[in-house]
Amino acid sequence: MDTIKLLLEIAEHSGFYKKKELTTIHLxxxxxxxxxxxxxxxxxxxxxxxxxxxxxxxxTVVGLTAAGRGLLSEFKERIEKLTERSxxxxxxxxxxxxxxxxxxxxxxxxxxxxxxxxxxxxPGTLNLKVDPDExxxxxxxxxxxxxxxxxxxxxxxxxxxxxxIYITDMKDITDMKAALIIPERSHYSDxxxxxxxxxxxxxxxxxxxxxxxxxxxxxxxx
Amino acid sequence: MDTIKLLLEIAEHSGFYKKKELTTIHLxxxxxxxxxxxxxxxxxxxxxxxxxxxxxxxxTVVGLTAAGRGLLSEFKERIEKLTERSxxxxxxxxxxxxxxxxxxxxxxxxxxxxxxxxxxxxPGTLNLKVDPDExxxxxxxxxxxxxxxxxxxxxxxxxxxxxxIYITDMKDITDMKAALIIPERSHYSDxxxxxxxxxxxxxxxxxxxxxxxxxxxxxxxx
DNA sequence: ATTACTACGTTACGAGTAT
DNA sequence: TATACTCGTAACGTAGTAA
Numbered sequence: 001m002d003t004i005k006l007l008l009e010i011a012e013h014s015g016f017y018k019k020k021e022l023t024t025i026h027l028x029x030x031x032x033x034x035x036x037x038x039x040x041x042x043x044x045x046x047x048x049x050x051x052x053x054x055x056x057x058x059x060t061v062v063g064l065t066a067a068g069r070g071l072l073s074e075f076k077e078r079i080e081k082l083t084e085r086s087x088x089x090x091x092x093x094x095x096x097x098x099x100x101x102x103x104x105x106x107x108x109x110x111x112x113x114x115x116x117x118x119x120x121x122x123p124g125t126l127n128l129k130v131d132p133d134e135x136x137x138x139x140x141x142x143x144x145x146x147x148x149x150x151x152x153x154x155x156x157x158x159x160x161x162x163x164x165i166y167i168t169d170m171k172d173i174t175d176m177k178a179a180l181i182i183p184e185r186s187h188y189s190d191x192x193x194x195x196x197x198x199x200x201x202x203x204x205x206x207x208x209x210x211x212x213x214x215x216x217x218x219x220x221x222x
Numbered sequence: 223m224d225t226i227k228l229l230l231e232i233a234e235h236s237g238f239y240k241k242k243e244l245t246t247i248h249l250x251x252x253x254x255x256x257x258x259x260x261x262x263x264x265x266x267x268x269x270x271x272x273x274x275x276x277x278x279x280x281x282t283v284v285g286l287t288a289a290g291r292g293l294l295s296e297f298k299e300r301i302e303k304l305t306e307r308s309x310x311x312x313x314x315x316x317x318x319x320x321x322x323x324x325x326x327x328x329x330x331x332x333x334x335x336x337x338x339x340x341x342x343x344x345p346g347t348l349n350l351k352v353d354p355d356e357x358x359x360x361x362x363x364x365x366x367x368x369x370x371x372x373x374x375x376x377x378x379x380x381x382x383x384x385x386x387i388y389i390t391d392m393k394d395i396t397d398m399k400a401a402l403i404i405p406e407r408s409h410y411s412d413x414x415x416x417x418x419x420x421x422x423x424x425x426x427x428x429x430x431x432x433x434x435x436x437x438x439x440x441x442x443x444x
Numbered sequence: 445a446t447t448a449c450t451a452c453g454t455t456a457c458g459a460g461t462a463t
Numbered sequence: 464t465a466t467a468c469t470c471g472t473a474a475c476g477t478a479g480t481a482a
Contacts, residue, residue, distance in 0.1 A: 001456080004226045008300055016304040017358040024466065034458045039467055041456095059465065069305075076301035078230055079294050082238040136239035223475080246447065256477050261448055280445065 001041050004075055006031070007050055011064055011072060019063030021056050089138035089215040090170075091128025091193060093207045100125030103181065104196055106157065112147040113196065117162055117179045125181065125194040126167075126201045128213065132190035138215070139163070144182070158185040166216045167195055169205045176204060180215065223263050226297055228253070229272055233286055233294060241285030243278050311360035311437040312392075313350025313415060315429045322347025325403065326418055328379065330372040335418065338367050339384055339401045347403065347416040348389075348423045350435065354412035360437070361385070366404070380407040388438045389417060391427045398426060402437065 009031065014020040024038040031038065042062065045051045050068035054061050064072075103109050104121040114120050144161035151157065163180040178197040186192075195201065195215070205213060231253065236242040246260040253260065264284065267273045272290035276283050286294075325331050326343040336342050366383035373379065385402040400419040408414075417423065417437070427435060 002224050002226060004224060004297070008297065008304075011304050012300065015355050017355050023464095035465095036459085036467075037457055043467090055466080057465085072301050073305060075226070075230065076298055076305065078234065079298040082230075082233050083291075083295060083298065133237045133240050245445090247445095257446095258448075258478080259476055262475080265448090277447080282447080 001033070001037065003045070003048075003050070004071070006041055007045065007064070007068055007072060010045075010051060010062055011068075014063050016064065016069060016072075019052070019061050021059045021061045023059040026059075083140070084137065085140045086134060086137040087217055089130055089134055089193075091130045091195075091213055091215060093202070093211050093213065094127050094129055094209050096125070096127035096194075098124075100127065100194060100196075103160065103183070103194075108150040108157070109147060109160070113162075113179070116145050116147060117164055119177070119179055119196060119198050121196040122198060122200050125196050126207070126213075128193050128195065128215075129191055130193055135190065135193065142217075145179075147181075149184075158183055160184065165195075167197065167201065167205070168214050168216065169207075170212050170214060174205055176201065178215075223255070223259065225267070225270075225272070226293070228263055229267065229286070229290055229294060232267075232273060232284055233290075236285050238286065238291060238294075241274070241283050243281045243283050245281040248281075305362075306359065307362045308356060308359040309439055311352055311356055311415075313352045313417075313435055313437060315424070315433050315435065316349050316351055316431050318347070318349040318416075320346075322349065322416060322418075325382065325405070325416075330379070331369060331382070334369040335384075335401070338369060339386055341399070341401055341418060341420050343418040344420060344422050347418050348429070348435075350415050350417060350437075351413055352415055357412065357415065364439075367401075369403075371406075380405055382406065387417075389419065389423065389427070390436050390438065391429075392434050392436060396427055398423065400437075 009027065010022075013022055013027070024035045024042065028035045028038045042051065042053060042060070045068070046053050048067075049065055050071060051062055052065055101124045103125060104113070104123050110121060142163055144163060147160040147162055149157045149159040161182040161184060163182075165178055165180050166175055167178040168175045176197055176199065178195050178201065181194050181196055183194075193215075197204075201207065201213075205211075207213065231249065232244075235244055235249070246257045246264065250257045250260045264273065264275060264282070267290070268275050270289075271287055272293060273284055274287055323346045325347060326335070326345050332343060364385055366385060369382040369384055371379045371381040383404040383406060385404075387400055387402050388397055389400040390397050398419055398421065400417050400423065403416050403418055405416075415437075419426075423429065423435075427433075429435065
């Protein structure tokens with residue numbers, strides 16, 4: 001049986017710092033195992049000094065020990081480290097295949113960029129290589145601004161998820177309003193993002209292929 | 223085998239959002255189990271759709287699924303809820319046995335209160351009943367300012383753990399600098415705290431027994 | 445090198461039941 | 464009521480070894 005899961009169950013019942021009476025039957029129902037299993041497991045956890053137990057007239061009083069609290073805290077911290085949201089994302093400029101111009105010039109897209117993002121896009125997108133893990137952390141919980149697709153006589157054009165951001169050179173000298181654009185049916189992989197802005201980012205930030213830039217949610221956010 | 227623990231191990235190896243090659247032998251050594259066990263467990267986790275696997279030329283590429291990430295996140299949040307630190311603590315005034323005057327009047331204590339806490343204590347302490355769990359959350363990670371004990375011809379006087387705080391009535395009108403004092407060999411239980419201040423708190427906050435007050439770390443902290 | 449099969453020993457589980 | 468025995472069965476872990 002899963003030590004952490006059971007320990008957490010007990011902590012939620014008894015409180016992290018408190019002790020409280022419980023019955024093996026009650027816990028067994030919540031856990032979908034037999035009463036005997038809970039009884040055995042409680043004694044196992046006690047032996048491991050993760051909890052303390054003492055019999056009471058109608059059950060057992062149970063609470064976490066410092067070691068038990070420590071184990072839960074350790075897990076929390078390890079998971080936190082994995083999932084923490086980043087406020088910045090570093091990307092390395094590279095030259096794409098030129099489809100960027102496509103998004104920024106097609107009228108139905110362009111007008112939505114203006115209306116929804118407040119950006120009248122300079123033709124073309126800035127392509128950035130990023131760490132996929134960092135990209136996920138950066139975008140975690142962010143709600144995209146959705147630019148809807150359309151079709152003309154020849155083909156259909158997919159929707160685009162967008163995010164208002166700021167982009168800076170690594171020296172933090174120039175701070176420019178921009179937007180992350182993520183075509184929902186992307187031709188790029190997880191290690192790539194595209195950025196649009198009202199101005200020529202390559203020129204304004206003085207970028208050559210391989211130079212790094214930093215994306216931020218705002219100049220001072222959260 | 224502990225599902226959460228193994229899943230976390232994999233997440234730390236592969237990254238929360240990434241996939242990465244691993245060998246069952248490598249993980250078995252880290253985990254102190256046999257290679258076969260890891261092999262079986264990986265297949266179990268795959269069956270439960272917590273991870274995905276695909277064979278590679280020198281091992282297996284493994285990553286978490288959305289469900290796997292969700293399970294870890296769920297645990298993190300449940301533990302967070304249990305352990306989150308409180309910035310405020312509500313207490314209910316009650317009349318103690320008068321030993322408070324003892325701490326605030328004994329010269330060796332008094333002089334340390336002035337020097338270490340910046341408080342020339344008004345005689346007596348304000349006794350507050352608090353939720354033991356909330357008390358723990360409030361004091362969690364706080365570093366006490368230690369007022370050392372002493373002895374005279376008759377007896378020894380124990381050390382006191384102190385914390386600089388602010389105390390307010392619940393209407394948040396009056397905000398007063400104060401200190402929590404926790405005798406290290408306390409005669410009070412976990413559901414009690416004592417507060418000292420330069421002024422008469424009962425008078426300044428207009429307190430009668432049973433009235434509630436709020437303790438805070440500072441007027442605007444953390 | 446790997447992963448994963450079989451075989452076997454050990455541990456964990458649950459029903460019945462003693463306390 | 465409760466916890467915790469016994470004991471039959473199921474699941475798990477490991478060594479050897481195949482693929």
